[in-house]
Amino acid sequence: xTKYMLLSGLACLSACASTSPVPAxxxxxxxxxxxxxxxxxxxxxxxxxxxxxxxxxEPRHFVLFFSAGDAKAEAILDxxxxxxxxxxxxxxxxxxxxxxxxxxxxxxxAVTLTLAPGEEIDGGRxxxxxxxxxxxxxxxxIITPLTGxxxxxxx
Numbered sequence: 001x002t003k004y005m006l007l008s009g010l011a012c013l014s015a016c017a018s019t020s021p022v023p024a025x026x027x028x029x030x031x032x033x034x035x036x037x038x039x040x041x042x043x044x045x046x047x048x049x050x051x052x053x054x055x056x057x058e059p060r061h062f063v064l065f066f067s068a069g070d071a072k073a074e075a076i077l078d079x080x081x082x083x084x085x086x087x088x089x090x091x092x093x094x095x096x097x098x099x100x101x102x103x104x105x106x107x108x109x110a111v112t113l114t115l116a117p118g119e120e121i122d123g124g125r126x127x128x129x130x131x132x133x134x135x136x137x138x139x140x141x142i143i144t145p146l147t148g149x150x151x152x153x154x155x
Contacts, residue, residue, distance in 0.1 A: 033080070035079035035080075036076055036079055036080060036081050037061045037076065037079070038061040038062040038063065038076065039062045039063065039064075039065055039074055039076060039081065042065045042074075044067065044151065044152070044153035045153065046153050046154065046155045047152075047153065047154075047155040048067055048068065048069075048152070048153055049067070049068040049095060049096040049097075049124070049150060049151065049152040049153075050065060050066065050067045050068065050150065050151055050152075051064070051065065051066040051067075051068070051073075051097055051115075051127070051148065051149075051150050052064075052148045052149055052150075052151065053065075053127065053130055053132075053146040053147070053148035054146060054147055054148055055144060055145070055146060056145040056146060056147050057145075061076065062076075063075060063076040063132070063144070064076075064113070064132065064146065066086075066101075068095075068096035068097060069096070070086070071085065071086050072084060072085055072086060073086065073103060075103075075111065075132070077105070077111070077134055077136075077142075078136050078137065078142075082105050082106065083106070084103035084104065084105060084111055085104045086101065086102075086103055087102040087103060087104050087110075088101070088102045089101045089102075091114075091115075092117070094115075094117035094125060094150070095124070095125055095150050095152070096150070096152070097115070097150055099114065099115045099116070099117065100112070100113070100114055100115075101113040101115075105134070109134060110134065110135075111132060111133070111134040112132070112133045112134070113130065113131070113132050113133075114130065114131045115127050115129075115130045116128060116129040116130065121149065123151055123152050123153075123154070124149050124151035124152055125149065125150045126148075126149050127146075127147060127148040127149055127150065128147055129145070129146075129147065130145070130146035130147065130148060131143060131144070131145055131146065132144045132146055
């Protein structure tokens with residue numbers, strides 16, 4: 001008899017626990033901008049070459065695009081899309097690109113990019129190692145390891 005009372009008591013407890021209301025989550029009073037993780041797909045014009053870089057960690061995110069010869073690049077920094085102004089390029093030449101680049105954000109913040117050219121592929125070249133460095137809004141230096149490739153669209 002004690003066994004049946006224990007089982008019926010457990011059944012009541014589990015029924016009570018499963019029917020309790022779930023507290024509603026509070027919504028913030030101010031709506032913030034959505035976080036962006038990846039740039040949209042990019043299309044190269046005929047005869048143009050582009051640099052495409054992704055984060056090295058999983059899941060990979062497409063975070064930098066630079067079309068050779070342009071004065072700007074597109075990047076995701078701190079979860080926001082930025083148009084970067086090209087300040088300088090130097091280092092070793094590989095295809096249409098150089099291994100060191102310096103950019104400026106709209107607020108004047110510096111972004112540096114260092115690339116290690118890899119093997120040639122059909123229409124471009126692998127970039128097995130790259131590193132993007134910038135300061136975030138809180139003043140922390142953010143170092144992002146990247147990987148990617150260069151590709152050229154035939155004319």
